[in-house]
Amino acid sequence: MKPAAFAYHRAHDVADAVGLLSDLAARGREPKAIAGGQSLMPMMSFRLARPSDLVDLGRLRDQPGMTEIAHTGSTLRLGAMTTHRQVELARLGPDFAVLAEAMRYVGHLPIRSRGTVGGSLVHGDATAEWCMLALLLDAVIVAEGPNGRREIPAGEMFYGFYATAVEADEVVTEVRFTRAAPKAALTEFSRRAGDFATVAAAVTLEPRADGSLEGGRVVLGGVAPAPLRVPEAEAVLAGGAPGPELFAACGRAAAEAIDPRGDAQGSADYRRALTRTLVARSLGQAWERGDR
Ligand code: FAD
Incomplete structure (x- = not known):
């Protein structure tokens, strides 16, 4: 499978990239930025994306x-072109x-070595670890566009199936x-190691x-068109006594709160069952690992 024909432009810096994207769009073209290419190239090869440039x-x-x-302080800043692998190898502190x-759940080593944090967030896959982590840890996504710089809170970033708040002419x-x-953990289930998760659960x-x-906090991937925070499950945790019973109750509340769709990876009921198990498992791990 090969992508449809496209024109190639190499940006020298952020301003150049924004200028190219906005100029091309103004001329009626449909340009796209490419970073690691680990999502965009497969989509182009399957002809699910056909950017002109x-x-x-x-x-x-x-x-x-x-x-x-x-x-710095209580904030961790990542440049948008940081690769998954760089983060996997970094000593980030507790x-x-x-x-x-x-990061060990993100694809395979070659994908992690090329794919970027920024690309993953803009792509907005409902099971992408970065998108879930952004909701979990109140990320702020910084984008530069023709009208300047703006900051997008993670809660306003993901709004549908591969739909994010970043505009086509923003970088x-x-x-x-x-x-x-x-005290945080992310666990997930996928049929084969390296595949996108069928369901993933991230908690604090x-x-x-x-x-x-x-x-x-409870964030799920793979149960809705976009990564999903589950207040019904979070309410179970507030004021509770940490332990297996509470964590299981939280898992049940999460499973009841969602309305997943079935597909080739698993039925809606299977996704609910995975949610129950993975939320409880993540909570157990978060509780145990918290004293790192
Ligand atoms: P690209 O593919 O280059 O771009 C993706 C999108 O983001 C495009 O729309 C592009 O225009 C836009 N974009 C990129 N960078 C910017 C920027 N700085 N500013 C504005 N727009 C930008 N991901 C997971 O999260 N979990 C997985 O388990 C997983 N498994 C995978 C398995 C396989 C076999 C493959 C091929 C990929 C997998 N991925 C997985 C996807 C991978 O993580 C990608 O690296 C990531 O989704 C996109 O990052 P990228 O830098 O490659 O972006």
Whole structure:
């Protein structure tokens, strides 16, 4: 399978990329940025995407901050061109260790070595680990466009099937994770190692000094057109006593709250059953690993 014909442009820096994307769009073309190419190229090969022009962001890797991982205070900043593999190998410290741990689930090593954080967030797959982690840890996605720079909170980023708030003439330059979470975990099920998850569950827990829970966060992938935060499940955690019973109850609440669609990967009931199990499993891991 081969992509439809397209014109190729190499951007020198962020301003050049934005200029190319907006000029081409103004001329009635349908350009797309390309970073790691690990989602866009397969989509083009299957003719699910047919951009008229590709604007290659590869050279942006050399720009300051674009592949940087910086931890300051309670915020972790990643340049948009940072690869999954860079994060997997980084020593992020306990507050953001879940980011590095989750990377082992992203495709295979060659995909992780080329695919980027920014590309994954803009692509917006409902089971993508980065999209779930963005909701889990209150990420802010920074995009540069013809009208300047804007910041998109993760809660406003993903709104449908591969639909994100980033405009076609914008370039994502960085993502900031603003919520430190030492007690956090992501688990998932996929039929083969390296495949996208059938269902994935990412959670955080916030313990109180008296041993009970202040609350927690539950984010699911693979059960809706976009990654999904589940307040019904989070409500079960608030004020509860951490342990297997509470975590199982939270898993049941999550499974009841969702309305997944069945497909070749699994029926709706199967996805509900996976949700029940994975939420409880993630909560157990988050509780155990929190003292890293
Ligand atoms: P690209 O493919 O280059 O682009 C993707 C989209 O983002 C395009 O629309 C492009 O225009 C846009 N874009 C890219 N960068 C920017 C930017 N800086 N600003 C604005 N727009 C931008 N992903 C997972 O999360 N989990 C998995 O388990 C997983 N498994 C995979 C298995 C296989 C076999 C393959 C081929 C891919 C898999 N992926 C998986 C996808 C992979 O993680 C991609 O790297 C990622 O989704 C996109 O990153 P990229 O840099 O390759 O983006």
